[in-house]
Amino acid sequence: MGFQAEILMQSKAAPRIHPSALVTASTIGSYTDIGANWTLLESTLGDYSYLAGTDGVVAYTEIGKFCSIASHVAINPGNHPMHRVMQHHCTYRRRRYGFSPTDDEEFFQWRRENNCCIDHDVWIGTGAKVMAGVHIKTGAVVAAGAVVTKDVDPYQVVAGVPARFLRTRFDADTVAILLRIAWWEWDRRTLEQRFNHFRDLASFIERYA
Incomplete structure (x- = not known):
């Protein structure tokens, strides 16, 4: 961990x-x-x-x-690196197979990107x-x-x-409203206060749009 x-x-x-x-x-x-x-x-x-x-x-x-x-x-x-001659992971997890004292950092950076x-x-x-x-x-x-x-x-x-x-x-207008409300950014106290309003879409939009 x-x-x-x-x-x-x-x-x-x-x-x-x-x-x-x-x-x-x-x-x-x-x-x-x-x-x-x-x-x-x-x-x-x-x-x-x-x-x-x-x-x-x-x-x-x-x-x-x-x-x-x-x-x-x-x-x-x-x-896997299909653009290379060999796509097996021994080409980048090289230490495991004894091909090199280091792994291929270029490959892992490619994964990150x-x-x-x-x-x-x-x-x-x-x-x-x-x-x-x-x-x-x-x-x-x-x-x-x-x-x-x-x-x-x-x-x-x-x-x-x-x-x-x-x-x-939802329809396009409703999607736009929900994205504008951005309720997922509310802090914990606000969520607790408004928690019961999440069950009904129409009333939620009426309150917070």
């Missing part, structure tokens, strides 16, 4: 991280959950977001607040895959088993292999 995660676990709103999870060089926000056998590598998990169930991977990814990510999801899974971004209040269903470089924007839904190879716009629902647009959760 990374140093930053260890520090944040001591706070009042400490994350709940399963002992079997592997968290490396990552930043974990408040009120977060990481389930069993999840791997989080050089990533950010925003406040209230959770990695549910078991056996998922998040690598080189920024995840915003209030995201719901189901079991067996892979975000920015392992990428092809990072993923998941904005706020995104739901990613069981077994979905989000490929390198993809940006999933606020309020979007990725169906179970989908393979996302392209950016997903705010409040869109996508499904399939490769993932395709199905519909938008």
Whole structure:
């Protein structure tokens, strides 16, 4: 578990991280959950977001607040250098195979530069895959088993292999209003005061638009 995660676990709103999870060089926000056998590598998990169930991977990814990510999801899974003569990982995990005293930092930097971004209040269903470089924007839904190879716009629902647009959760005016309200940026006290208003869309917009 990374140093930053260890520090944040001591706070009042400490994350709940399963002992079997592997968290490396990552930043974990408040009120977060990481389930069993999840791997989080050089990533950010925003406040209230959770990695549910078991056996998922998040690598080189920024995840915003209030995201719901189901079991067996892979975000920015392992990428191989197809442009090289050999794409096997012995070319970059060289130490493991005794080819070099150092690993190939150029390759890992390439992975970092092809990072993923998941904005706020995104739901990613069981077994979905989000490929390198993809940006999933606020309020979007990725169906179970989908393979996302392209950016997903705010409040869109996508499904399939490769993932395709199905519909938008709300009409364009409602989406614009919700993005303008940006309730995910409210502080804890404001959330507590307004918490019961989240259940009804029409009244929520009437109050806060």
